[in-house]
Amino acid sequence: MAGKVKERAGIQSVEVGFGLLEVLSKAQGPLMLRDLAAAAGMSAAKAHRYLVSFQRLALVVQDGASTRYDLGPAALKLGLASLSRLDAVKLARECVGQLIEQVGHTLAIAVWGNHGPTIVHWEETPQAVTVNLRLGDVMPLLSSATGRCFAAFVSRDAIAPLLKEEVARAQRQGRKDMPTSLAEARALLDEVRQRGMARVVDTLLPGIVGFCAPVFDADGHIALGIVALGPTGTFDSAWGGAVEKPLRAAARQLSSDLGWRGA
Structure with a gap:
């Protein structure tokens, strides 16, 4: 034929x-x-x-x-x-194009760097709302979905100093949308682990919702996070919604590709 x-x-x-x-x-x-x-x-x-x-x-x-x-x-x-031979970031970048068509919002890839969760790739939709983020930016642990995701899944020793610093800053600033004690921070991260991913609404950036899904390697360590961002007016912030569900599925597939055999 x-x-x-x-x-x-x-x-x-x-x-x-x-x-x-x-x-x-x-x-x-x-x-x-x-x-x-x-x-x-x-x-x-x-x-x-x-x-x-x-x-x-x-x-x-x-x-x-x-x-x-x-x-x-x-x-x-x-x-x-x-x-x-696997390159986790390369694999993630290859799936971002298809994923962005599904969710219709800006996507980013973050890895754990010397100073914390670091943005290494960024793709916007034509309708994306401009956000003041750049490649190489280090995301805060408690006010960003990316930070919360990494804080929940990297080793506790790795985040301990950063966590104390951010809790102290939240206390000084009188923040109501962030943990102001280590006990509150640990409870928040326990919830992220139970959910399997992180979400923030109007926390780091006014009017912006963010999800971050972890991607694990063959040893069960977090290799990277896939982030979705969008304005509260058009972004589905629901668990199991039009953004969270495909984002979670993509992260699970990438984890499987990297050899992860978790639940």
Whole structure:
């Protein structure tokens, strides 16, 4: 058919056999042959033939006592090699274009820098309200969605001095929209962890709503945050709304791409 892209030829048996490896990668532990075969959608006899070859390649190992199968050392080496080549910011930048079409608001990427959460990428929609932020800006921990997100998920030792400083400043300024004690700050960050992401409304910038979703690496550490910003009049600030839901989904997918296997 004219205009149809011709699919490149491959080796079907390799693709079929990979199904067994995929099942093992998602399993909570080693599997019996019958369970592994059933999950991969093939007979036990067929699965066994693939597993014999995978064992020879050290992609799969079988426990002699339980006879259960699990991923082998060669699979681990491949996984680690792939992870070592991943660039979290590059992956995030590649997904921002599609995500901005979904949410219709300004998006940014932040990482943990020497002085705190730092903006490293910024994309605005044509209808975006101008905000006074620049690449390289370090975001405050308690008054920005970005800061709250990182403060909730980086190590407590890393944020302790900054947290004390910001709480003291909020006390001096008499802020009503920010924690003015360490106990209040910890309660706020506990809520961020329970929600799985951070939100601020009219806190850092008047009339602006912000969400920040964490992206985790294979070790469960926060690799970056994806930020969405917009004016209160047009930005859906609801949990599970038109901005939060796709933002959360994108962060989860990126985390999965980086090897994270959290809940």
